[in-house]
Structure formats: structure tokens, C-alpha cells
Amino acid sequence: MSAKIIGYTALLILFIYFSEPALAGPGGKIASAVFDTFWGKIVLGLLTIFFLPLILLMVFREKMAERRSRKDLKFMANYHPNFDWLMLKHRAKDCFMKVHSGWENEDLSDVSDWMTDWYWQNQQMAYLNRWKEEGLVNICKVKKINYIRPVLFVHRNDHGETHEGSMIMIAIEARMKDFLKERHSSKVVEGSKRFKDVDTVWTLIIDNGEWKVADIEEGVMTQSYSKMMKDLPKIENTLLKPLDL
Numbered sequence: 001m002s003a004k005i006i007g008y009t010a011l012l013i014l015f016i017y018f019s020e021p022a023l024a025g026p027g028g029k030i031a032s033a034v035f036d037t038f039w040g041k042i043v044l045g046l047l048t049i050f051f052l053p054l055i056l057l058m059v060f061r062e063k064m065a066e067r068r069s070r071k072d073l074k075f076m077a078n079y080h081p082n083f084d085w086l087m088l089k090h091r092a093k094d095c096f097m098k099v100h101s102g103w104e105n106e107d108l109s110d111v112s113d114w115m116t117d118w119y120w121q122n123q124q125m126a127y128l129n130r131w132k133e134e135g136l137v138n139i140c141k142v143k144k145i146n147y148i149r150p151v152l153f154v155h156r157n158d159h160g161e162t163h164e165g166s167m168i169m170i171a172i173e174a175r176m177k178d179f180l181k182e183r184h185s186s187k188v189v190e191g192s193k194r195f196k197d198v199d200t201v202w203t204l205i206i207d208n209g210e211w212k213v214a215d216i217e218e219g220v221m222t223q224s225y226s227k228m229m230k231d232l233p234k235i236e237n238t239l240l241k242p243l244d245l
Helices: 003-012 038-050 052-076 085-104 109-114 117-133 221-231
Strands: 136-154 167-182 188-207 210-218
Touching: 052 085, 052 136, 052 221, 085 109, 085 136, 085 167, 085 188, 085 210, 109 117, 109 210, 117 136, 117 210, 136 188, 136 221, 167 221, 188 221
Parallel strands: none
Antiparallel strands: 136 167, 167 188, 188 210
16 A cells, blocks of 8 residues: 555544654654554555545645646746756755755754755754754665655745745655664664655755755645645746746
């Protein structure tokens, strides 16, 4: 069963399993282990069947948002190569690997050029520094990236600067293990040592002309962002001036 289906089903039955999110991994969210047990998988399968019509509706909504994002990016690529999806996808992959590397080393300063100043400093202080003080360490290893796809693209011109502040939310699924353990005893506090498919949503923003990571959220956020598509203006209406052909 795919990680995406698990995410949809977990979102729909959140009231059953409601708890504070476990903390680990970039963004402070650890890969969930709720459905790793035999009975957990049985329950998940039954609930997936029950909620299948809603899940299909959610998948359709996401596909429409992805289609709109790709179309708008293609249009904007005529204005700047930053919006070419192949280049942007490569940038997102680099960000993903760089940030995980910095997270594994417990020091984001070495990869700060790949994130906004506020975000990397917030993550360093809110999680990595605190875990060190508490005697905890996060093990977060990526085996491979399964897919990278656009969820929502928002073109902006903050402070009158062309394209500055533009945002894109990107869904990334990776095969990885992500757990929090005690530094000296190696006792696992949260998560699992097994590799699993993990969905996350990465928000990249154009900051001083470069795409940088501004947020990392759980995969279920794709639904919230997909719903925003209907409120976006036509991409042509976001331009400061028309393209000279």
C-alpha cells in the first residue's frame, strides 16, 4: 500500500488516532509508525476500502492542482529559467539531500544557503539544539527519492521585485528511515529503524533570486494546498509587465 494512500486514510481517520506529532527529521516531523504492525495494516486496509470514494476525490483534486502548477510554471519559464520545471525539480532534489545531510550532522549552518535564514535558524534552535541538550539524536537516512511533483505554484513580485517571493509547494516521497534515539544508549524514542516510504511537502520560495526551503510539512498537507488552487489569479495577471516577443 502506497505511502500516499496511507496518508489520505490517516487524514480521514485522524480523530481516531489523534495525538501530538512525533518530532524528528527535517521539519520536526518523524515518519509515522502507527500502521507498521500487522493489525495496524489490517485496520488501515479496511478503512481505506470504506473511505475509497473520498480518497479518489482527493487524488483527483491533487492531480488538477498539479496540472495547473505545471501549466503556470511553463508559462513563467518564458520569463525566467527559475520556473523551468526540470531545473526546479533538480533544485528541489538538491535541497532535499542537502537539508537531510545537515540534519544528520546536527548542524544546518553548513547548508544554510539552501534555506531561508529564518527557517534554518528556527529548525536549529527549536529541534537540533534542544535534542542535544536532552541527550537525543535523530537518525535520518535517505535511500532513494521515489518522486517529486508540484502541488501548488504561486507567482509573486514582493516589494516590486520581479518574481521575488514566488512560492511553490512540492510533494516529495522518499524511501528512508527516520527515528529519534537516546544518544548514549541508542534506545529508540520515536519512529522506526526500518526503511519506509515517507511523504513530505516542501515549500520553496524565491529569496534574492534563488529557490530556498522555507518550510517542510507532512504529506497530508497536499490536500490543503490543492484546495487553494481555485483562489489563484490567472498567471497572466501576476506579471509586472508583458513579455516582449
